[in-house]
Amino acid sequence: METSTKTVRKWRNRFSQSGIDGLHDLPRPGAPIKFDVCQRCEVIAIACDKPKYYGFPEYTHWNLDILM
Secondary structure (H helix, E strand, O other), X not given: OOOOHHHHHHHHHHHHHHHHHHHOOOOOXXXXXOOOHHHHHHHXXXXXXXXXXXXXXXXXXXXXXXXX
8 A cells, every 4th residue: 555745754754743642633524423332332232232122022133114
């Protein structure tokens, strides 16, 4: 995998100006986070579990019908 000269210069300059701290990713634009880490983990745990444990005994897998 090759790295462009432009990329090397960018990271070299960031390291030169800020040391190790300069190598951390900077905040990126976009929509603000709506769910915290705990909420995301809860959703993942439910998705990995069976629907019958959440009041849908007739289903063996999550699907769009249940979620709507």
